[in-house]
Amino acid sequence: MAKSAFLKSSIAKKYWMALTGLFLCLFLTGHLLGNLQLLSTSKDAALHFNQYALFMTTNPAVKILSYLTYISIIFHAIDGIVLTVQNRKARPVRYVMNKPGKNTIWASRNMAVLGTIILVFIVTHMVSFWARMHFDKAMPLQTISINAGGMPQEFYVTTDGGYIPKMQVDQGQIKIENRTEFYDAGANVKIKEGYKDLYKITVAFFKQPQYGLLYTILYVISMVVLGFHLYHGFGSAFQSLGANNPKYNGLIKTFGYAFAIIVPLLFAVIPVYIHFFIK
Amino acid sequence: MGSNKNININLKIWRQKDAKSKGQIETYKLDNVSTASSFLEMLDQLNEQLINERKEPVAFDHDCREGICGMCSLYINGQAHGPASKVTTCQLHMRSFKDGDTIYVEPWRSKAFPVIKDLIVDRSAFDRIQQAGGFVSVNTSGRTIDANATPVPKHDADRSFEAAACIGCGACVASCKNGSAMLFVGAKVSQYALLPQGKVEATQRVLNMVRQMDEEGFGNCTNTGACEVECPKGISLENIARMNREYLFASVK
Ligand code: HEM
Ligand code: SF4
Ligand code: FES
Numbered sequence: 001m002a003k004s005a006f007l008k009s010s011i012a013k014k015y016w017m018a019l020t021g022l023f024l025c026l027f028l029t030g031h032l033l034g035n036l037q038l039l040s041t042s043k044d045a046a047l048h049f050n051q052y053a054l055f056m057t058t059n060p061a062v063k064i065l066s067y068l069t070y071i072s073i074i075f076h077a078i079d080g081i082v083l084t085v086q087n088r089k090a091r092p093v094r095y096v097m098n099k100p101g102k103n104t105i106w107a108s109r110n111m112a113v114l115g116t117i118i119l120v121f122i123v124t125h126m127v128s129f130w131a132r133m134h135f136d137k138a139m140p141l142q143t144i145s146i147n148a149g150g151m152p153q154e155f156y157v158t159t160d161g162g163y164i165p166k167m168q169v170d171q172g173q174i175k176i177e178n179r180t181e182f183y184d185a186g187a188n189v190k191i192k193e194g195y196k197d198l199y200k201i202t203v204a205f206f207k208q209p210q211y212g213l214l215y216t217i218l219y220v221i222s223m224v225v226l227g228f229h230l231y232h233g234f235g236s237a238f239q240s241l242g243a244n245n246p247k248y249n250g251l252i253k254t255f256g257y258a259f260a261i262i263v264p265l266l267f268a269v270i271p272v273y274i275h276f277f278i279k
Numbered sequence: 280m281g282s283n284k285n286i287n288i289n290l291k292i293w294r295q296k297d298a299k300s301k302g303q304i305e306t307y308k309l310d311n312v313s314t315a316s317s318f319l320e321m322l323d324q325l326n327e328q329l330i331n332e333r334k335e336p337v338a339f340d341h342d343c344r345e346g347i348c349g350m351c352s353l354y355i356n357g358q359a360h361g362p363a364s365k366v367t368t369c370q371l372h373m374r375s376f377k378d379g380d381t382i383y384v385e386p387w388r389s390k391a392f393p394v395i396k397d398l399i400v401d402r403s404a405f406d407r408i409q410q411a412g413g414f415v416s417v418n419t420s421g422r423t424i425d426a427n428a429t430p431v432p433k434h435d436a437d438r439s440f441e442a443a444a445c446i447g448c449g450a451c452v453a454s455c456k457n458g459s460a461m462l463f464v465g466a467k468v469s470q471y472a473l474l475p476q477g478k479v480e481a482t483q484r485v486l487n488m489v490r491q492m493d494e495e496g497f498g499n500c501t502n503t504g505a506c507e508v509e510c511p512k513g514i515s516l517e518n519i520a521r522m523n524r525e526y527l528f529a530s531v532k
Contacts, residue, residue, distance in 0.1 A: 103509055108501065
């Protein structure tokens with residue numbers, strides 16, 4: 001009995017909500033640290049970011065974490081919707097006069113709406129970046145411009161730290177297979193591997209002449225929404241898990257508020273910086 | 280009595296013939312209400328007026344009228360037990376309102392608290408939750424144990440006592456946007472779980488009470504905290520966390 005209740009009961013649903021929500025907070029932290037590299041002004045910023053992106057899409061430990069993240073998002077969203085539907089059913093007749101603002105904060109009353117907006121954001125965000133990284137056949141590869149005897153020349157950067165002249169690919173001596181692999185066209189053997197240029201894709205996305213500004217604004221709005229979700233959600237998760245101790249409540253609340261403001265803010269700074277300041 | 284004065288008010292009250300009928304808001308004008316009277320006395324005055332007009336008086340719940348029984352309810356102007364904090368409706372006074380005010384009076388709204396008539400709802404769901412585990416089984420047949428034989432840490436005794444202050448009024452359910460009963464159940468679970476006498480049955484108690492709570496159709500807590508603000512007895516959210524903790528340990532046992 002006890003075990004089956006552990007999935008279905010009201011409180012158990014709350015544990016899963018809290019656990020997945022807190023795991024997603026960890027994910028956000030990691031994701032943010034990666035994204036912050038986009039603010040780097042180093043001349044190798046693009047290469048470093050693309051190396052990081054390669055690591056994040058191939059490292060087995062990261063793979064496990066990313067699958068956990070997908071599962072968490074799906075579970076959190078489904079559980080959240082189930083809870084919200086049940087909660088609406090628990091009050092079939094609404095009050096004619098109701099003043100919820102007298103006893104609750106706005107964010108706490110709108111978690112489902114906020115979460116749904118975040119879900120829409122996550123899906124569009126994954127179509128824009130994640131799907132291109134994973135599936136786009138036309139994904140550009142990282143190049144670098146090197147001054148060879150006064151003449152700037154384009155090279156592909158390869159994962160072993162080497163370079164392949166773009167000319168050789170353009171002229172057909174070397175061909176690109178499987179999105180990232182450089183093949184010697186004559187011998188038909190793989191010689192080197194390139195980096196997918198996620199940096200370029202990202203910058204181009206937020207600098208599109210027509211929609212760049214709109215995408216930047218929508219991104220910032222989504223981060224505000226995330227901020228509100230976390231403003232209530234972070235502390236709420238601890239309460240759901242039963243971690244409520246007068247000694248630590250203040251700390252958890254304060255940390256949660258700080259997290260809810262700082263993390264979305266830093267995320268939002270990145271597209272703004274790209275749109276307005278990257279040449 | 281110098282500060283007392285009389286005010287005229289407009290009332291918008293939920294009227295519903297019986298559980299099956301569809302109800303609606305009716306408007307009444309009530310003059311010369313003393314600000315020293317309690318909200319329930321004001322309703323008595325309205326009912327006298329209605330009876331004189333040969334109309335059906337408004338049905339509402341009440342018993343002790345001194346804030347201890349939990350019988351009075353009422354969602355007044357968008358808040359459980361009205362605008363004052365930490366009071367039941369019987370302890371709410373008309374001095375909380377101004378001359379000319381329009382006051383909405385509605386029953387508790389919850390699937391688990393169906394309306395019986397007008398402002399009266401059936402709160403027996405709380406009784407069934409209580410019967411599912413809100414007790415300690417003690418053998419009282421001539422072998423009564425001295426009350427102080429079992430030492431209880433002062434801190435635990437205080438928390439238990441605070442939880443036991445819950446009068447089962449249902450304001451927590453009424454004010455929760457999810458119609459959740461977790462503050463009530465949290466208080467009832469905590470009151471026993473904190474004491475050595477209650478620890479014996481702690482595992483079964485929390486599992487059974489939560490199961491009954493879910494079966495009654497109460498919603499799920501999303502920690503908005505409305506209940507704690509509206510509870511006339513100041514029951515703390517800490518009790519919900521304690522119940523969640525108890526439930527977690529009981530489930531993995
Ligand atoms: C990165 C994304 C997200 C993070 C970090 C996050 C985090 C959280 C946290 C920490 C909570 C509090 C859990 C609790 O009270 O126990 C929460 C609650 C909630 N989340 Fe999310 N969430 C995210 C995305 C979503 C999405 C996509 C939805 C989709 C519908 C959603 C819907 C909800 C709902 C409805 C609640 C309130 C449920 C309740 O308290 O019972 N969230 N979230
Ligand atoms: S917890 Fe407070 S609001 Fe809820 S039933 Fe008990 S006394 Fe009433
Ligand atoms: S009538 Fe008893 S608490 Fe109000």
